[in-house]
Every structure is written in C-alpha cells, then in structure tokens.
Amino acid sequence: MVWESHYQFGRDALGPVMEGYFHRLHAYLCQCERQESVVLFALRAGVRIYDLYEAWLEAKGLEIQPNIRFIKASRMMLIKAVYESRRDIAMAALEKELGHGSLAQYISAVLPKRLYDEIRPELVNEQRETFQEFLDEGNHISEKVSGYLQQQAERFRRYLYDLVGDAERVILVDSGWKGTSQLLLEAGFPDLDWEGIYFGCIGRAEIDGHGVGRMHGLVLDSEEYQPCNPETAFVVHRHLIESFFEPGIESVEHLEPDDAQGVGSVRQMLNSETRVAWDETYDGVAAYLVAHAADPFAQITRDYHIAVDRLAQTLCYPSPDVIPYAAGKERSYDMGMEGQVGVVMPPQNRFRGDTAEHRIDQAIWQTGQAALEYSVDEREFIQRNVLSGYTTIGATEYFVASTDGPGEQGMLGDGCVAIITRTKDRPLLLKRAAESVERQTYENYFWVVVNDGGNLREVLTIARDTVIDPSKIFICSNEHSLGMEAASNVGVNAFDSEYVVIHDDDDSWHPDFLQNTVRFLNNNHKVYDGVITKSLYVSEEVVDNTVVEHGRTPYNDWVQNVEIAEMLTTNFFPPIAFVFRRSIWERISGFDEELPVLGDWDFNIRFLLESDIGVVPKALAYYHHRDQNQTATTYLNSVLGGVDRHAAYSSIVRNKYIRKSVGNSDYAGLAALMGSGLLQRDTRHRIASTTHWMQKSLSHLEDVARQVDADTQSKVDTETLAKLQDELDQRWVALHAAIQPPPSNQRRRHLLRRSHGGGATVAETIKEMVDMGSSGIRAQSFETPPDFDAHEYLRINHDVAEGVERGEIPSAFYHYIKYGRKEGRRRPSRDP
C-alpha cells in the first residue's frame, strides 16, 4: 500500500492500531481507579499518549481519570534522581548509556550546558579517567559535579513525593521497550509499588544485576519478531512508535526549583512544540481516533488486526516508496548529546570500504535500508535474511536434521511416557524417586512402580503420600524378586505409552528432563527413536536412614553422539538418562532377563542395531552412587555392589554378540566393530592422559611466564606479541558479538554451531566472526577494549578521526579491527 501524505499514513495505517491500543490502555487504567494508585504519564512520550487518550475519551463521552498526572522522567533525569539513594545503579546505568566515553563526555552528559561550560577549562588538567574515580577524588571540580547531582536527586525526590501523594502504587505509562526508567524508579524509590503500562515491551532491562519489575506490553511483549504474531514486527522498527509518540519538546534532564510546580497543560506544551512534516502522521491518527471512538467493539478489534497485519508487512518487507512514511522522524540523540540521526541513510558509500551490508547493519530500520539498497528481485531475500536475525530457533533448539517436515505432527503419538521404577525394600530412595517424578514440568506420563519382591505396604504408603496425580500411578508387585531386567519388562508391559524410561529408585532428574527429551524425540521422530541427556554422577552415602550427598561431577561428559562402535566397548550412559520409543523395545523383545547385571548395556547395543539415539547436551539426569563408606546393605548400587559380576558379565555380553555373529549376517559386522571399539576406548584413554599432561604443562608455562621480569619481556619477539595482541582483540570482538542481542543471533548461532562440532576450531570461528565484518556482527560488538588507546589512534589517523566525527565510523577500535590492522596501522595501547 502506498500513501500520499503523512496524514493519510497516520489515519489509515496507524489509526486502527492506535485505536486498539487505546482500548487496551483504557481497560488497564480502569483497574487503577478504585485502588490506592496514581498513574504517571512519563514525559516526553506521555504528553502525546495523554493528548490522544483524552481526545479519544472525549469522543466516547468519557472523562479522563482524576488520578492521572505527568512525570518529568527522561532517563538522564532518573539517573540523577537515584544518584543519592542508589549511586551504584546510577553509575552502572550511566556507563551502560555512555560506554567507554571520555570523562569529558560523562560530565557534559550529566551537567546542564551552563554548568559544564563553567568547569570546562579546569577539566584539561583532570588526571582521572573514569567518572566514578573523578567523583571520588573530592577536589573542587568533582565536588561541584557531585553537589549538582545531589541537588538534582533531592529536588526529584521532593517532586516525586508531591506528585504521588498518599498513593502506594504508582503506574507508569510510556511508549515502552525494556523498562529502564521503571527500573531506576524502583531502585531509587523502593517504598512505592511500581508497575508499567507500555505500548510494547521488548525484553526486560537489567542494570548491575537488578531486574525491572512488572511491565505490561499492551500491543506487544516479545524480544523477537515472530511471523505468526504480527504485532512483534515493531521489534524490527520500534522507532516508528518512538517517533510517533515523541513530541517536539525538550527532554527534561534537569529540574529547576520551580519545575516541581507541574508541567502546565498538555495543549500548552503541544502548541509550543517544534514540528516536522512527519508529525502530520500524529494528526492523522488523532482524526481517526475521534472518528472511530464509538465504533462497535468487534469492528474496532477487526480493524485493528487488519491494520496490524498490513503494518507488519510494511515494516518487515518495505518497498522504497513507503520509506518516507513508515520510517518516522530522525532520531534524536539523548543523554546530553545534541543532534539527530536518520532512520535510514542514502544508499551511497560514505567512506572507503563502506558497503550496503554495512549500512543495513548500522541502520535503525534495517529492512527499510535493505529496501533502498537492493533491486526488487533481491530485496525480499535480503529482508528475509535481516529478519532472521530478529528471531531465535526456540522450539527447534535441538533439531538436528531437516527430515521432519511441517504438518507431520499428526503422525506422532500422544507423547505419553511410561516411567518405570524398579524397587525392593529401599523406601528412603523410592521416596526420593517419587519426588523426582512429581517435580517434572512435563506431565504427560504414568509412573509404574515395580515392587520386585519387597515390602508392598511401604511402596503403597509412598505412592499415597506423593503428590503425583493418583490416576497416573501404577503399582506392579512381584511376590519374589525376578531380577532387574525382568522387573523392567514387567513395568514396561504394564502400561501402554509412546515412550519409556527406566527411573531406578535410587536415581533422580532435573525437573525439565522429560520436557527436553520428549520435545527432542517429537521434533526428530524420523531420525531418532531414543535420546539421552548428559548426566551428573552423584556421590552419596546413607547414614542413619538419611542420604548424605558428597558431591556431583559430570559423568562421561565427553559424550556428544551415541555410536554403536562406542557402545560396544562400554556402556557410557546410565538408564536414568535414556528415553526411548516403546516400539523399539517391542521390536527387540525388551530387556534380556538372563542377565543379572549389565542388562541395560545389552539393551542399548540391541537398540542401536535397530535405531539411533540422540543427545540433549544438558546434564538433566542424576546418576546416584552410594560409593562412600557403604557396607553391604540394600542401599548399594548394582554397579558398585556387584562390581566383580560387572567385570565378568562385560565379557559374557561381548562373547554373546561375537558368537551370534557366526552364521548370522545381522551380527556379522559386530565382531569387527567390537575390535575397533576396544581400540577406540584405548585411544580415548591415551588422549585423556595426554590432555591431562598438556594441561599440567600449560599451567607450568603460565607460572614461568608470570615470573619473567620486565627486562626479559623486552626481549620477547615483537612479532609474537603482535600476534598475541591480534588474537586477544579477535576474542574480545567475538565475546561482545556473542552477548549482543539480535539481529546477529542467527549468524551467531551458525558460528556457535560450527564451533560446537561443525568442524571449525574455536580460533577459526573467531577469525570468521571478525572477518565477516558488518554482515556478521553489529557495530555495537566492537566495544573498545580497555587496553586500546582510542584517543591516540584518532590522533595519529586523521582520516579515521574525521570519519568518526561525521558518524560514518562508529569508533576508533571499530576502524582498527575492521580495516586498520589489515592496513598495517599501529595499535596504540594503554594500561587497562
């Protein structure tokens, strides 16, 4: 759809969306009327939200609620506001905004211009490098700055409590996103109960380990773009909404004594605002709201969804002709900086080495920039790629092969799991097993307890006392013990289900064990019929009828895949970690009841001859061993209690398959595999011992290096040092890329997948990430490392300094890592 004016865009494209938003806002604010609440519309966006809300209510014949007020609360103002009460959070928030900016940048950001100009000449001699150090110094300049901040904090405190009055609950209304302002207010004024109502929430703010409280996103609440939920398209271009709600009035970053009197009327503020052509969009929306306020509710709902669908298409796959309307206004710098930046930029190179990919990466509206950069044939493909950076894999986290097409879910069973617990006179452990089952977050299971010749009354008592759904507990009782494998078969036979897992009475699970394993099997049902998770070995003993745990360590943590050859050498995962499809159990005739021990190993070998077993790389199964000071009691493990029998039956099982291989083609390859498997096992032991030796050697080398004195260091080969420095820089960038939010997620996942077994070494992966440049890593990833002297780099490279000044190059370090090091420019260092 193409519009002919900003007004028309506002009326037709945004109007119905805003109509839906104001209905929801009104519904939410209705809940605040009868409670001890005050509603604060946060300046600046709050002015326009209020203005439209009031007009909309008027058109409906309703009046604005009496407990609604304005609050002067720019982010900078709130940082100052909490300076007295939560200096740690104020400093962390400031650092989050200004990053590795210079001391002068920090001071100019917090002070009003007049004050800054006063102290500016004296700052030349300032030796301190961080703002915190400067404030702590206590000289007359820092005291001026600190005094100013204290004064602002005190003014704000008085101002806030005047606004809030007796109310205990404060509801903030703002355009939204992560709730940083709300977090600052919560931290600074914890005696008030804060809550936020926003147009949208995109994630949740966190500062110095503190998270934000309760936030309500009325139109969207998502960190990522979800194609099935069109409202989330605002994640791709939230600036449209920021632009829309941002009036042309100054941001309040400083409180004068008389500011506490209030802000005057909304109309006064808006009549004196500075407007640009795009602000006609606002007028279009206002006209729509007034004209449609009294429409039937179902009609409003329908129009809202139609408009959201269309707008989502515009934001995700724009063509060049919609850019002037949907881009919004130029974005103002905040945090004490003046100036504006375009949402998209002309599709022209700004400096040597600039590319379309680079510009897309830097653009505020990336799909919009792609529309300007590429022809109609390529545009959608590029935009789709850009959008993939705004989504995550989510439910298909463990998807391993593209064999399960969509729409085939109907072929799956009901996902029900039979959990088989074999037990005999170990009530203490059985009770723990019951707790392990009842904690599962996945609830589609049946718990089948096989009492193998033990005291049935104890089993029934435990079953009655547990909070597992009583309709999902089955008790099978053998008068005499049949042995472990026969008991397993009794349990599996007792109840029909799609999946089976043996949960021995002495083992336990993480609450998400079944959730993860069933999801894996459902997602990969054409590839795998079984799945294991990683396991933890739990060392424990039973003392005076109490289990005492001694420690948890990863159990066979090297397992990445389950291979037959490997399984033939030894059983490398415990039964508690293994969920399998019942159909395979049926096909291989269950567990071999002839084997008194190692029946699980034998079962795994036969299972692998039929199908494959996947791996969920999380330690969700706990393999418990009473391996400490345990005398022969019923609480011994079969592994430890029957250690001699294990050794004997290990050979018996191997021999069984070698024997079977004679004259049976199904088993013909096994003998060879067993041979190579044994060899593999031997090799692993050798590698393990070599790795251990290497770790020890490295540790020794580090000790030696620490002892090298300054004289010796100067003799170290400078080339080697440069290489080391380069590698450190690459790792620095990779680390920051990894913690950056989307859109680099998809690319990052690709790289992480590669580094996790896709054949690349960590060093190769890092190099690839750095070399990808703008297409792979966002500019924010190039945060300046503390030992890089950006000031010096710009001083010796005038061309770069000019590029940074013009906003074409994000930072000195960015230039160095992308171009400078390849061009042979010197890397100036400083003490971190």
Add this chain to the structure above:
Amino acid sequence: MDEYLCELKEADGIRSFYEDARNVDTIAEPIIDTARRAKAEILSFDVFDTVLLREPKSEARRLFEMSERLVERCTAGSDAPPDFTAEDAFLARLVAAKAAYSMAPERNGNREGNFLAIATTVCQLLDRPDLVEPYLANELEYEAGSLELNPLFKNLVSELPDVQPVFVSDMYLESFRIEKLLKSKLADDSSKRVFSSVDGNGSKRSKGLFGYVEETLSVKDKRIIHLGDSLHSDYRMPKRHGWAAFYLPLPDAEKSKRRNCHEQVKSELEQANIPAAEYLNFNF
C-alpha cells in the same frame, strides 16, 4: 490406581456420572473412611465442577452465551436493541478480564481480577457505564441457571454430620457472590463458609489460602480434608500444606467435549476475522 479414579476418568460426563447413586457411593466411600479415621472436623470443597457441576461447555462458550443473554436482557427492557452485539460484549469481556487479572494488585502472594472490575471495564469498553449492575446480575443469573448441585455433596454431608463443610475457590467471584450461588443451588438459606481467592487472602494455586482457612476456623491441618477437580490447586497444594486431599478430576470425555466446544468458538472467531488465540488465552 484407585478404583474410584478409574471409573470417574472413564465416565461419559461429569453430570451423568454423579447422577448414578452407585458412582456417588464409590467416590464417597474412601472419603468417608478417611474422614472417620482422621477424625476430620472440616470437609473443604472446591466449588465449581466439584460441588456445582457445569455443563459440558468451554469457558469461552459460556462467556459468549452470557453476552447473548445480556443483549436479550437489554432489548427486553427497552424499545430498541442496545447499540452493541453479543460479539462486541464477548470480546470486551475477554479484554476486560485480561486487564483485570494483569492489573490486580498483589495480595498475599496472589493476583486475582475481581468480577466488579471486569464488569465495570466491559461496560466502559461498550460505552455503557450505566450497565454495570445489570451486567453483574446477568452473569450470576446465567451461572445459577446452568450449574447443577453434585449429589456427592449431599451424600457426604449426610454421612458425616459432625464434619463442617466449607467452600474454597480460586475465582474472580467474591465469596459473598459464591455464597449466594450456593444458597440458591442448595435451596438452603443458612450462611455458608466460603473462601474465594479474590478476597485477598491467598489462593489455592499458591497454597496461601489453606493457611488462612485453618487460621479462620482454628482447625489443625490434619483435621481437614479437601476435595476438588484441579490436580494442582485441589490435590497437590493442599497435600503440600499438610491436608488430606482427594482428587476428583473431570472425566476424560467431559474434558474432550469442553475442548471441542472451545475449538468451535475459536473457529467461529477466526471466521469473523478475529485472531482467536490472542483472545481465548485465559491464563493471564
């Protein structure tokens, strides 16, 4: 598995199951037995789908039918139909409930939207703030007309005359409104001890309400037996609190009928170009 649970889960429907006196006896027997052995002083009942049985309809369908009833009610009282349709009222009800639950203040670890707030908001969204009282009456009359008393309740009360029945519900209806419904269905105007989560004393799902009941009635946990249809709120949580509990789930066939009914409403909404999933999510 207990025999009574098997029969209950496999029944065709909840109402038809309890209509059969033999089924009531099967269910009542272990409860009476436990109450006598434990010398129980209190029998705590969940209300909806335990004491008062619903029809095999989804919550969405019930809300839609309430909305239709509201339009009829407004039409009957005037010369012209109201300026909103059942569809308008239904969608406004869904939006209002979400707002009420989201913005309810936290009290004793629980947030519960209350009926008055929901009704007021619906009427605001329909531009009819004058309709709040008729709106409240309409929903309660609908509930009273569609609920059926569970014969199990009368059986237990008569078999355990020395055990006091109390009613514990996680609900947006305030306790006085639930009490009114109970009186009408029990045909007994004597006052009832009703505890509703919306009253601000905790909820069953967060366990806090059980402690409040104990404290109010001055009865120790071992002397209270709770019955209800929610595995989490009526079985797990009271047991974790130390009460004895009986899980009386809806039959699988009943659940299936209600699911189908929900799907039907969803499909009707989709046909009317309303993305149903967004509005029919009742887990605020």
